Amino acid sequence: MSSAIQLQNVWKIFGDVPNNISNSIQTETISKQEALERYNCVIGVSNVSFEVKYGEIFCVMGLSGSGKSTLVRHINRLLEPTSGKILINNQDIMGLDKIELEAFRNTKIGMVFQNFALMPHRSVLDNIAMPLEIRGVNKNERVNAATTILKTVELEGWGNRYAHELSGGMQQRVGLARALAADPDILLMDEPFSALDPLIRRQLQNEFIKLSSDLQKTTVFITHDLDEAVRVGHRIAIMREGAVIQVGTPEEIVISPADDYVAEFVKGISKLKVVTAKSIMQKPESDEFFHDIIGHERVHQDIPLNQLIRTVTFHKDPIIVTDSDGVNLGYITQPSLFKSVIEENNDV
Amino acid sequence: MMFETNDRTLKNFVRTNTEYYQREFNKIGAKSGYKFSFNVSAALYGPIWFGARNIWNYALAFLIIETFCFVQLVRGSFGDITKDARDKIEKIQSTIDFRNQQLLAAKQNNSDKVEVYERAINSLERAMEGYVIDINTVEESAIWIALSGVFILVFAKFLQGIIGNIILEKRYSDWLSDHSIDPGMTNNHFLLSVIFTAIIMCLSVINYSFPGYLTILDGFPTHPDIRIKSINWVESSFDLAVLKGDALFTTITIGIRSVLDFLELIFVTTPWIVIITAIVVLTALSAGIKTAIYSAAFLSYMGFLGFWEKAMTTLALLGTAALLSIAIGIPLGIFCARRYRFYAVIRPIMDFMQTMPAFVFMIPVIAFFGTGKVAAVIITMIFGGTPVVRLTVLGLRGVDETIREAAIAYGASNWYLLRKIDLPLAAPSILAGVNQTVMLSLAMVVVASLIGAKGLGQDVLEALQYANVGQGILAGVAILFVALILDRVVQGKKRV
Numbered sequence: 001m002s003s004a005i006q007l008q009n010v011w012k013i014f015g016d017v018p019n020n021i022s023n024s025i026q027t028e029t030i031s032k033q034e035a036l037e038r039y040n041c042v043i044g045v046s047n048v049s050f051e052v053k054y055g056e057i058f059c060v061m062g063l064s065g066s067g068k069s070t071l072v073r074h075i076n077r078l079l080e081p082t083s084g085k086i087l088i089n090n091q092d093i094m095g096l097d098k099i100e101l102e103a104f105r106n107t108k109i110g111m112v113f114q115n116f117a118l119m120p121h122r123s124v125l126d127n128i129a130m131p132l133e134i135r136g137v138n139k140n141e142r143v144n145a146a147t148t149i150l151k152t153v154e155l156e157g158w159g160n161r162y163a164h165e166l167s168g169g170m171q172q173r174v175g176l177a178r179a180l181a182a183d184p185d186i187l188l189m190d191e192p193f194s195a196l197d198p199l200i201r202r203q204l205q206n207e208f209i210k211l212s213s214d215l216q217k218t219t220v221f222i223t224h225d226l227d228e229a230v231r232v233g234h235r236i237a238i239m240r241e242g243a244v245i246q247v248g249t250p251e252e253i254v255i256s257p258a259d260d261y262v263a264e265f266v267k268g269i270s271k272l273k274v275v276t277a278k279s280i281m282q283k284p285e286s287d288e289f290f291h292d293i294i295g296h297e298r299v300h301q302d303i304p305l306n307q308l309i310r311t312v313t314f315h316k317d318p319i320i321v322t323d324s325d326g327v328n329l330g331y332i333t334q335p336s337l338f339k340s341v342i343e344e345n346n347d348v
Numbered sequence: 349m350m351f352e353t354n355d356r357t358l359k360n361f362v363r364t365n366t367e368y369y370q371r372e373f374n375k376i377g378a379k380s381g382y383k384f385s386f387n388v389s390a391a392l393y394g395p396i397w398f399g400a401r402n403i404w405n406y407a408l409a410f411l412i413i414e415t416f417c418f419v420q421l422v423r424g425s426f427g428d429i430t431k432d433a434r435d436k437i438e439k440i441q442s443t444i445d446f447r448n449q450q451l452l453a454a455k456q457n458n459s460d461k462v463e464v465y466e467r468a469i470n471s472l473e474r475a476m477e478g479y480v481i482d483i484n485t486v487e488e489s490a491i492w493i494a495l496s497g498v499f500i501l502v503f504a505k506f507l508q509g510i511i512g513n514i515i516l517e518k519r520y521s522d523w524l525s526d527h528s529i530d531p532g533m534t535n536n537h538f539l540l541s542v543i544f545t546a547i548i549m550c551l552s553v554i555n556y557s558f559p560g561y562l563t564i565l566d567g568f569p570t571h572p573d574i575r576i577k578s579i580n581w582v583e584s585s586f587d588l589a590v591l592k593g594d595a596l597f598t599t600i601t602i603g604i605r606s607v608l609d610f611l612e613l614i615f616v617t618t619p620w621i622v623i624i625t626a627i628v629v630l631t632a633l634s635a636g637i638k639t640a641i642y643s644a645a646f647l648s649y650m651g652f653l654g655f656w657e658k659a660m661t662t663l664a665l666l667g668t669a670a671l672l673s674i675a676i677g678i679p680l681g682i683f684c685a686r687r688y689r690f691y692a693v694i695r696p697i698m699d700f701m702q703t704m705p706a707f708v709f710m711i712p713v714i715a716f717f718g719t720g721k722v723a724a725v726i727i728t729m730i731f732g733g734t735p736v737v738r739l740t741v742l743g744l745r746g747v748d749e750t751i752r753e754a755a756i757a758y759g760a761s762n763w764y765l766l767r768k769i770d771l772p773l774a775a776p777s778i779l780a781g782v783n784q785t786v787m788l789s790l791a792m793v794v795v796a797s798l799i800g801a802k803g804l805g806q807d808v809l810e811a812l813q814y815a816n817v818g819q820g821i822l823a824g825v826a827i828l829f830v831a832l833i834l835d836r837v838v839q840g841k842k843r844v
Contacts, residue, residue, distance in 0.1 A: 076757055078753065078756060078757055101759075102759040102760070102761055103759060104759070105756075105757060105758060105759035106758055106759030107759075109757070110758075111754065111757040111758070113750055113753070113754055115750055117748075117750040117751050117753065117754035118751070118754075119751055119755075119768075119769065119772075119773075120751075120773075121772045121773060130755065130758055131758040131759070133768075134755075134758055134759050134760050134761075134764055135759075178758075182758065188757075
């Protein structure tokens with residue numbers, strides 16, 4: 001299966017840098033600090049390659065200044081890469097001219113911004129319909145489409161208000177509605193929930209997860225919050241100083257962080273919903289072991305830790321872990337489960 | 349006070365006597381109010397000390413005070429302060445000698461003029477006595493002049509001594525956070541400070557104490573030819589420009605004339621009742637009923653006092669200038685807003701247009717366009733046309749970048765961005781610019797009438813020439829009313 005988004009060795013170097021210096025920065029792999037001191041330029045994105053599958057929610061996580069917002073702006077060419085290849089639906093978008101690029105942005109990509117970026121002088125409906133207006137859709141159709149989407153984001157009846165009259169959470173729903181109005185293939189979410197208070201953020205995250213499982217849109221989701229990345233993302237890329245230092249599923253990242261930096265982040269994450277039976281089960285020395293414990297409780301290998309604990313509480317005997325076809329893979333005993341919870345979760 | 353021990357240390361700032369300054373700064377920092385701290389070098393070297401430490405504002409202030417003191421001191425002790433009086437005495441003496449010769453000759457000839465000469469000599473001698481007394485009093489006062497110099501000098505030195513450390517400490521705090529502050533105390537600073545102080549002091553002392561000793565100080569050394577040649581050069585280049593740019597100036601003239609004629613046709617030939625109705629309705633729509641009633645009152649003032657036609661002429665002229673300024677200014681502002689280098693060129697030109705006195709740029713405008721209404725429109729545009737450009741640029745630059753970015757992310761073209769994002773969001777600022785341009789144009793009404801623009805300005809001008817207070821004030825009030833009406837119409841309900 002080909003990928004929806006493919007980045008190959010993308011570099012972005014800010015500043016007035018001649019070609020030869022930018023080349024030497026790329027080959028020498030010097031640090032951000034060195035580049036600033038030696039060449040007076042800022043490395044925004046440093047040799048990033050990854051693929052995003054169709055329908056996948058791909059989180060890019062990093063602290064402020066790690067280059068995640070810069071990176072995501074390359075996907076719709078709001079920023080031009082210094083070098084590297086960007087393929088969207090197997091099409092090299094660097095080859096697009098100005099008119100093609102505008103059409104590409106309009107039809108293929110929807111973007112949601114951290115501070116909503118709504119037009120204060122226009123109504124909610126007009127804001128949502130902006131991509132369609134740019135596309136040249138007539139007014140009646142625009143209003144109809146926007147009204148329909150307003151229902152999807154649960155803002156019925158707010159359509160004729162001005163955008164700035166709404167609360168932050170509602171404004172971001174409008175932002176999301178605007179992104180959906182164009183019915184794009186790809187959603188780019190640039191820290192969409194960071195400016196919201198924790199309760200609203202949690203609520204919008206849940207709605208977004210539900211919505212995207214219905215819509216199956218390929219999404220690149222930027223966040224500085226690993227908790228959010230773990231909740232929302234199918235896969236997570238962790239960025240530092242412009243480079244991607246680890247890509248993997250939430251479980252992979254939580255269980256085996258690539259380096260100390262990632263490990264430091266992972267420390268604070270609750271493993272209960274991330275770690276699955278598969279990764280903590282023990283494998284018997286021989287299959288004969290399973291004959292001795294026939295009739296014990298069986299669980300699927302993808303069951304997360306919190307459900308396992310519930311199961312184990314009622315079944316003192318070891319439980320059997322199986323795959324989707326019911327084949328026995330391993331077993332988990334009560335002591336080994338508790339041990340893994342304590343080991344994995346330093347802060348419990 | 350804590351002193352950081354990284355590379356920004358006290359030693360790098362003060363360069364000399366680190367321990368002394370450490371102690372003194374600690375003393376100053378330990379007290380919240382004023383703390384007495386006397387710096388002997390600051391007192392002794394005064395302006396040189398401040399200059400060497402690159403604190404030039406204080407260096408300059410104290411240099412002026414100390415120079416004054418030294419001038420008084422030298423003048424009082426060694427100066428040639430009686431020179432004026434002595435010169436006069438010498439002159440009188442020579443006149444007396446001359447008269448004495450005449451008197452002698454008259455006596456020999458038995459002329460009847462003897463008496464006249466004797467009287468003249470007597471009065472001259474009395475005058476001389478007066479000057480001799482003057483010399484005595486001036487010489488007596490010399491000691492006091494010198495003493496006042498000494499007294500003020502001591503005071504200034506003491507003042508520098510007690511504020512030196514405080515100023516330096518303040519500067520040190522600034523320097524800790526601001527890399528661009530130069531703490532001074534290099535050889536160059538020292539040299540510059542000494543030379544500067546020496547030149548100012550020596551020349552001042554010489555000039556005041558020994559007048560006429562250095563003739564170069566009496567006036568700026570120049571030659572009259574420089575001025576004459578420059579005038580000729582400017583004149584010939586203007587002549588050339590008039591000759592070569594004829595086609596351009598004719599085109600501009602035709603352009604302005606056509607707008608002007610059109611507006612005059614509307615304002616002047618339309619019956620007054622139509623105009624009043626139109627303006628009142630317009631004001632009512634844009635600024636509300638209350639303002640519309642004021643407008644009606646203002647308009648009837650002009651009608652009753654016979655200013656109607658002149659007001660309409662003024663309005664047509666102003667309208668032309670304002671319309672053209674806006675028609676050029678807004679597109680220019682849009683063009684400049686995201687082209688920083690281009691705007692960097694345009695901005696000083698606009699500063700120049702606004703600060704140059706109207707009477708100065710009137711001269712070339714008359715050279716190119718002659719006198720009359722077209723020249724008046726151009727002068728009004730030069731003076732009043734800049735705010736709309738500036739505020740358009742300001743407004744467009746103030747548009748939230750994230751909103752623009754969002755539109756671009758959804759594939760907006762430049763045209764869409766301008767029409768649907770930039771202009772609506774910058775509109776308040778642009779309207780303020782339009783308002784400013786209209787108001788500044790009005791300010792030029794009287795000046796414009798100097799070069800043949802008829803209208804209300806002419807009435808004020810005539811009143812000025814014949815000191816006709818009544819007419820001047822009534823016409824002035826009429827101009828004010830035109831301004832008020834225009835302001836309300838342009839600004840609407842929003843107050844900027």
